[in-house]
Amino acid sequence: MTLKYDVVIIGGGHAGCEAASAAARMGARTALLTHRRDTIGVMSCNPAIGGLGKGHLVREIDAMDGLMGRIADAAGIQFRLLNRKKGPAVRGPRTQADRRLYREAMQEAIASIENLDVIEGDAFDLLMNGRQLSGVTLKNGRTISCRTVVLTTGTFLRGLIHLGERKIPAGRMGEEPSLGLSATLERFGLRLGRLKTGTPARLDGRTIDWENVGRQGADDEPVPFSFMTDRINNRQIECGVTRTTAATHKIITDNLGKSAMYSGQIMGVGPRYCPSIEDKIVKFGERDGHQIFLEPEGLDDNTVYPNGISTSLPENIQQEFIRTIPCLEHVVILQPGYAIEYDHVDPRELSSTLEVLKIPGLFLAGQINGTTGYEEAGAQGLVAGLNAALVCGGNDPHVFSRTNSYIGVMIDDLTSRGVSEPYRMFTSRAEYRLSLRADNADVRLTPDAISLGMVSAERQHRFQCWARTFETAKASLMALQVTPNEARKFGFHINQDGQRRSAFELLSYAEHSIGSLARLWPELSAIEPKIAAALEIDATYAVYMEKQAADIANVKREESAEIPEYFDFSILSGLSNELVQKLTLTAPRNLAQVLKVDGMTPAAASLILAYLRRDTVQSVPPKKAIQ
Amino acid sequence: MDDTIYALSSGALPSGVAIVRISGPHTRDVLFRMAGEIGSNRVAHLRSIRNRNGELIDSGLVLFFPGPSSFTGEDCGELQVHGGRAVVQALLSELGSIQGLRHAEPGEFSRRAFHNGKLDLVEVEGLADLISAETEMQRRLAVEHAQGGMSAVYQGWARRLTHARAMIEAELDFADEDDVPGSVAEAIWGDMASLQIEIAEHIAGARLAEIIRDGLKVVIAGRPNAGKSSLINHLAGRDVAIVTDIAGTTRDVLSVDLSLAGFSVRLYDTAGLRETSEPIEREGIRRARSTLQDADLVLLLSDVPNGFADVTRESEHSKLIRVRTKIDQIDQIWDKADFDIAISTKTGEGIETLLSRISSYLPVLTGKISFSIPSRRRHVDCLNQAVDAIAASLIHSKTGLDIQAEYLRVAGDALGRITGRVDVEELLDVIFSEFCIGK
């Protein structure tokens, strides 16, 4: 007997869980096919969610009624709002998570979703009916028939662990790699690349000298990720801080040749922002030490994650160098660090809904697209799951744009320029950063999610109440007016220009708050603190939002100069062969996309622009494949 | 683009040396035919240059630049000969008679360079200016832009801005990193303040560029019948304005372009200033006044002593030359202190002096004047946006680093619009090369 579904999600990692949840909430009959039920929601690397840029993604997933924010709230044991002093647009919520709590909360959430079945198994191949995707075959020979598939296999595609000179085929330590699907993707003619990442050793917390280690605590008032979370109930913990020493560096330098990364065994490219300790010492040898955070992996777990020393040195050398670190002199290693190499698909093979251009019905999300991180994976899962369900229902796709979300920024970056190293979110990637804040993710996205019908009744009600209260309060702030003269009587110093200003305008000055304005208008003290905080931020950014909105309109106009389909870039005699190849490959359709092509120079761009402005543009039909 | 093109590329004839440039696939053959074996590339060789009958045209320097490392990206050649009209004429007609060669269209060399990816956005615009350059100064200004001198300056600024932004972004995006000190961004404000000044000074040069491009605006004003229209006709060498002895003849503002000392000078003839109730003349006077407002220089004319007084007020902001007219008529008694220059359009007396006085208001050309100035409204607009945004970023030091960063992003975009955009990957490259990021 074969099972029949609308959407099958392959992989129960962070991308897979969000994809499954989104598709099921959209009403699609959904199956989550993964190796093992009990590894759903496993955090492969460091036990933390959020951070700068990544925290924005989690807030956006939550605004679409996804899982990650709520699960992180349930599992968070050290909430910290990063960049608290640097302006709301760049604040990033982050928490360390209890690994077990996270996994359990995720498994529980997945189990409770209607329309969603979890199937244990190893996906081996995809079934096609002509050009149409029709199902999945498992390694054990079973098949599942379906209309769309979301592939979220993470680091499992031809995963190869490197530990010193040892090589272990694996998706994660102790888990089998996925070999069949790589072959499937190759057969489809998709361009695959090889990337790598690494993880540090895990330490036995009982053997750490906690007495002498530095400490970093949680915020006094934890800020939750989810709009639906009122308070954080977990006990908050501290983590330890220590540093590498000259002795550490010497051992690493002396043994570089034994590191998988430096002995030339690894072909894949690693992320520059997640360097191994070997990399740090080779590139920044002059530093006297590198910081290490000792992060407990759970409230009742003795495992400690030493953040900052990911490595692929042999086990005995790992032990030797770790023991030169203050407070780790007698530490016992529970599991050695390692590097892992894996296949990924060139994301330029995807549309902006993450559907494979060549294989309609097949969606890819997560690390398989060349990204790194749980949040990046989760956000893509949401997009792919949502759109897979839309396809099944015969509906128009839902595309996130650079101007409304970090999700849109990420997907545009990936699909239009591809990756040369594992892609991670940064706030600097978002040109409309002041508009795309963690604090207004709900306002930006929840209305869309409501009209798509993927939001629970509870959230919808809560959001609408909140939005109404906020809009009413904002309108009343706009209506309250004061002359500079009157304001002065209450101790407000503003330009004595005779201009009447609204309470909202006054609020836009850094020195004023709802609290201080209540001196002038006592009724303002009735505004509840959450709304007051939101109003203050809204007022602060109001002028910039307007400017950015104008900017956005401008960019859209400027960059819409269209390039005809099948434009033959090779007729531009000034372009290097390399650029012609890249342009032909990425087939940009407008100047905006041209500018994003890897290696594009201003001279080359102006050359193309000049051609576009000529009256006639030559284009050639696609060449028939002649072999 | 298979033709080989040639043209006289140096200034007007006669001149000491004239340079004829050749570009295209036949270049090497042509040089061999006319001057024999050339020898090493990119080196000047003294050769006898002969026509097809072996007759000597002139002896001069011959150079060969193989493509793609040449101005146009194609094979290029230069013939530097004596700049006599007949010499150049003989050379050009010899070239014209060779199969596959044709005279270049205006700006065609630069256009080929552009097509071959040798020029960027600023250079391309420089090229457009080059094509339309009428005066020597316009050409020199355009050449500065077309040859990338300006691009280098703009790119230098863009690099500094990129570095500053990278430092801020490091602090914003990697605040939790040990290796990024909490105050990296602080170190950049000094440089941003000087960048602001440098760009502002550069923008100030736009005035000079405007004079070079649009010409010095010289307005001829004065009472009716002072001889204004006669002067403009005399300088133009033809009758552009109607001259009668009826006061109030000129109603509209007329203009004529002259070339003076390498610059373009635009002369405006205006309606005579006086009280009148005649509606058309009143409109003419209104136009005259508004033209006076943005004159670089006013020639105030009068054929009677103390005829300057009431008009002087009209142009108090402009530079002024008081011109006594009609000195061929001797019926007026003038005090030397009452005028600056005396002319007659009948006899031509004083006109040379007037012209040399006008030239003295042109930018000084002795010494080396820098053509590192923004040549286009578009550049000035972008530069103004950049400088304003940098200033705003400096002012908002208390508002938050996110907002300061936003202003610098705007500044970066504005500069980027001149030559080409800065990408976030470039910011990240700077960050990762300077700091050890990553836990």
Ligand SMILES: Cc1cc2nc3c(=O)[nH]c(=O)nc-3n(C[C@H](O)[C@H](O)[C@H](O)COP(=O)(O)OP(=O)(O)OC[C@H]3O[C@@H](n4cnc5c(N)ncnc54)[C@H](O)[C@@H]3O)c2cc1C
């Ligand atoms: C060693 C290591 C170090 C890392 N270091 C970092 C880091 O420092 N910073 C960072 O941000 N991120 C890091 N990551 C990445 C982070 O863990 C991933 O980006 C994130 O988990 C990706 O999510 P995903 O959903 O795409 O895949 P995963 O979380 O890897 O999930 C893949 C899931 O698919 C299942 N699966 C795979 N193949 C099949 C199949 N054929 N059939 C059925 N099920 C299948 C697996 O069982 C698993 O459940 C690291 C990952 C690893 C492994």
Ligand SMILES: Nc1nc2c(ncn2[C@@H]2O[C@H](COP(=O)(O)OP(=O)(O)O)[C@@H](O)[C@H]2O)c(=O)[nH]1
């Ligand atoms: N003798 C003499 N007459 C002049 C001279 N210049 C102008 N005129 C005469 O003065 C009259 C007014 O000249 P016009 O140029 O129209 O004056 P406008 O009203 O200032 O433009 C005309 O009749 C001219 O012929 C000059 O240099 N000498």
Ligand SMILES: [Mg+2]
């Ligand atoms: Mg006149």
